[in-house]
Amino acid sequence: MDLIFKALADATRREMLDRLLEQPGLTLGELIAGTEMRRQSASKHVQILEAAGLVTTEWQGREKKHFLNPVPIQEISRRWVDKYSEARTEAILNLKQSLETDSSTQKRTKS
């Protein structure tokens, strides 16, 4: 799971996933088209995405086609995000409680 979160932490990599969502099968060269990035940098990003299972690849001759694999994202969503959804109601209750609490507890103007 850590690999997935780490992979998603970088905006460049999220953009790559977006592009692969729109256009499955892009090659490395196509992925960097229109960007300032060097091929080698993009290659490292792809490695990280592959290690996280977010991208699969397929060689066709000398070209390497890249495909998005949405499954890990969905697993994170199902196994991790969902438990926080259940907390929503409780969180709102907490908030209400704080608001109802005497506002004199809000000292320490510093920070």
Add this chain to the structure above:
Amino acid sequence: MDLIFKALADATRREMLDRLLEQPGLTLGELIAGTEMRRQSASKHVQILEAAGLVTTEWQGREKKHFLNPVPIQEISRRWVDKYSEARTEAILNLKQSLETDSSTQKRTKS
């Protein structure tokens, strides 16, 4: 959005969120109880979580209570994860396609 992904990229911070999910209102001292981490390190993590909107705080006297805010996680899920869910069917089709493609395209044994 970047702040949220960055905040979630660190396992220590995800553990903090887990603890705040289970026990809302923990203080900084309570948060580091049982860990090897120094208070100052935890404080920085909390700052990052606060900046991402994942944690809200409330002063009570000299104590600072911490609360999980699950909303940003849900927004990410709704606005970002969901679009990848729609890709699932298509991704499976892509996979099928690759499998059906002549396997002789799988050269380059290296790497």
Add this chain to the structure above:
DNA sequence: TCTATAGGCAGCCTAATAACTGCATATAAA
């Protein structure tokens, strides 16, 4: 066969992270 193209791998450099120490401030309790 020769040349151009697609990509991998290694190494280097810089910036961002995450941990720590030391010191300061605010509140609580004796």
Add this chain to the structure above:
DNA sequence: TTTATATGCAGTTATTAGGCTGCCTATAGA
């Protein structure tokens, strides 16, 4: 009022991350 506790802020250091250059291999096409 004095002391202990809860936290903040600044600065240092080590590790990680992301980008680049240089060079190598493999395939495609003339």
